[in-house]
Structure formats: structure tokens, C-alpha cells
Amino acid sequence: MPRKPRVDIPGFYHIINRGVEQRVVFYEKEDFKKFEELICDYAKSFDINLHSFSLMNNHYHLLLETKNEELSKFMRQINMNYAIYFNKKYKRAGHLWQGRYKSWYVTDEAYLYSLILYIEQNPIKAKIVNDIGEYPYQSAYYILNDLELPPCLKNSWLVKNFHKSKEIKNFLNSPLDKDILKELQKASMLIEATQKENKTDIKKLQKFFSNIDNIKERNKKICQAYKNGYSQHTIAKLLKLSQPTVSAIIKRNSTITIT
Secondary structure, eight states, X not given: OOOXXXXXXXXXXXXXXXXXXXXXXXXXXXXXXXXXXXXXHHHHHHTEEEEEEEEOSSEXXXXXXXXXXXXXXXXXXXXXXXXXHHHHXXXXXXXXXXXXXXXXXXXXXXXXXXXXXXXXXXXXXXXXXXXXXXXXXXHHHHHHTTOOOOGGGTTOHHHHHXXXXXXXXXXXXXXXXXXHHHHHHHHTHHHHHHHSOOHHHHHXXXXXXXXXXSHHXXXXXXXXXXXXXXXXXXXXXXXXXXXXXXXXXXXXXXXXXXX
């Protein structure tokens, strides 16, 4: 069956993509920063505004505004060049992304506002942080902490309407419209499943960590589980460790070749 043609007209788009086989695509700070740099570099080339973003370990959310019909070319450049960077750095080969990126055309303002909240609240829902502005790889982090903005974020809706305003935190913590939230969750279903591991996945993880003889073996398995898409929070909870401890173990072993 032929692929359905994409909508590629000027306007706002919600973009989602994730790693192949739900694998981690951002391991270290440098990986997140590289992806942000690629977005900004190609946003300038293709005359695209970035309004909101959240880069998770195994997927990303973007809210983009296009002024022409080159969204597909823009996304191809970002995904292709990041895959080249990632494969070279971690000595791996093959596809990095799971199929084509997903895109949804934003049709009205109410949906746009809810989409921004959904993207910015993503790290909280994934239980990575407790408050908006704590997660360093999303647009709210730059704006709420009054940091230098990436060039591609300077014309975002959030900056234009709330930059240096005390009201932005109230806005970003607003509850989402229930009907719109259902639509967003349906659109992001493939992502939600990876962030909230189901009972079957937890049982697999418990079995994976059974019969460990020493800390070195445990740490090696922590890195493998993280690489396979399990969140640091889930691993820490299962092993009765703190999340910072799990994060430190993964960081110390980040030079391990990834297959």
C-alpha cells in the first residue's frame, strides 16, 4: 500500500519521532545540544520558527511553524544528520529513527495552546522532573531560567507572549482541555507507551535484573536497560536506587559501544 502524502502547507505542525525499537537516541548532554544545533541551523535555512520543543531520551516533540512547503526537507536534514553524528559517535550502523516522523497540522488556537502545554509538561508526566523549568532539554528551561535563547527559539509564541513575564509559569502549569488532551494522547500513543512501561515490560525488566552477582554486572545491566528504552526513573524504582545514582552509573559507562 502506498504511503499517504503528507500535509506540507505553511502553518503550525506538531512533530514527533522516536528511536528505532524504542532505543535511546540522546545519551549525553552533547547529544541533546547537537540536536538543538541542527534544528536551529536548518530552521534558518528553511525559514522555520520553533515555538516549543521537548527532547526526551528516546523521542522528541517539536512545535514548528513553516512559511513554505519544505517541512519534509527540513525534517529529513535534521534526522539524517543527527543519525550520522550518533552512529559515528557510538560506533553503530543502521537506522536510528523508527520510520518516518509523525506530523499533525495545527488547525486552531485552542489546539495550539494545549499543544504547547502538552509538550512542555512532557518531562513531568514522564516523572523525570517535578516542576516546569527543571528539565534542561526543552524550551521552557531557557525561558523560565532567563537563559540565552537558541536562535531558532527567539521568535517563538512563548517568547513573544510571555518572555520575562511572571505569568508564563502559571500558563505552562495550566490543565489541558480534556477533549484536546485525548486527541494529543491518541496522536502520541506510540510515545506514551514507551514512557509508561506496561506491566509486561516491568516483568521483563525484573527478570533481566535477576541473579546479579556483583555491582559491576548490575551497572552493566542498568546501562543496557536504559539503552533499550527503560527510563532512569523505572530502573531506579525497581532496583531501589535513587535516580541520580542511576544517572551517574549511565554517565560513567557512556563510552561503552552501543549496538
